[in-house]
Amino acid sequence: MLMNRRTFSTALVAGAAASLLVKSEAIAKTITPNVRNVVFVHGLFADGSCWSKVIARLQAQGLNCTSVQNPLTSLPNALAAARRVLDRQDGPTVLVGHSFSGVIVSDVGVHPAVSSLVYIAARAPDAGEDYTALAKEYPTPPASAGIVFDGDEGRLSEQAFLHDFAGDLPEAEAKVLYAVQQPFHKTLLSGVTANAAWRSKPSYYAVSAEDRTINPDLQRFMAKRMNATTIELKASHLSLISQPDAVSQLILRAAGAEHA
Structure with a gap:
């Protein structure tokens, strides 16, 4: 099944815009002047517009946001797509990944433009690590x-999408x-990272404490291993959509990370 990658949901964007003025007040924060860019990477079963709610909030705070369209064909192709976007940034950049794209963030995060990394219910492999083997140390999540x-x-x-991937979203939105989910190619999952930028x-x-796509205990292990500043949300795998304020707050904190 193919999808229209240029559109996401008129209703979703309209809803985000309608609540933007109120929501932006709840996430107000002073941003370090020289960190003004945020680059987002999406994971499986999605496209770049899955970040729409978060992007709207961060744009209201003066940040320049770009969402990578991950081709989901192979890891080298995915890494190249993210690097091209990073190459276009005009200064320090927060790199944000959800789900599978944590692999991409971990690898291309060594790019000199990247000042900090944000993982949203994301994979966070070490350099050369077999993520599949690591995940098998934890109970298999239902979405699999x-x-x-x-x-x-x-x-x-x-x-699986409605109940195990987007379980805390209204059914109509899910x-x-x-x-519009974007299919992935099997070859994508065989790639191994060369870098672990989080080091x-x-x-x-x-x-995401109620995640049924990536085991929450695995997420906690990866966050602790990287010594990350960590928050825990009572959310499904799609906290970036169900709890965009909390996710935006975390990204805003990362925007000042180098000066914290």
Whole structure:
């Protein structure tokens, strides 16, 4: 199943815009002047517009935001797409990843433009680490059983998407997200990172305590291992959509990380 990658949901964007003035007051924070860029990378079963609610809030705070369209074809292709966006930034940049894209953040986060890293319910492998082997040390999350393949392309079934991926979203909103999910290629999952940027750069992590896509205890382990500034949200895997204020607050903290 293919999706229109240029659109996400008119209703979602309209809803974010309608509440923006009120919500932005709740996340007001002084941003370090020389950190004005945020680059987002999305994970599986999504596209770049999944960050729309967070982007709206950060733009209201004066930050320049760019969401990478992760091709989800292979790790080298995904890394190249993120690097191209980082190359265009005009100064220190917070690099943010959700879910699978934590792999991308960990690898390309060594880019000289990146000042800090933010992981939202994300994978955070060490350099050369077999993430699949690491994940097997924890109970398998329910969403894994809902992945279906059409040849080389994988996606989530509607049941798994609504209940195990986006479980704390209104059903109507979750169905829109399901309709625009971007399939991934099997080869993407075989890639291994060459770098672990979190070993050298300030890192932040938002654990989703009710996650049914990545085990919450695995998230806690990775956050502790990287010595990340960590928050825990009572959220599904999609905290960036169900709790955009909390996620935005964490990113705003990361924007001043180098001066904290």
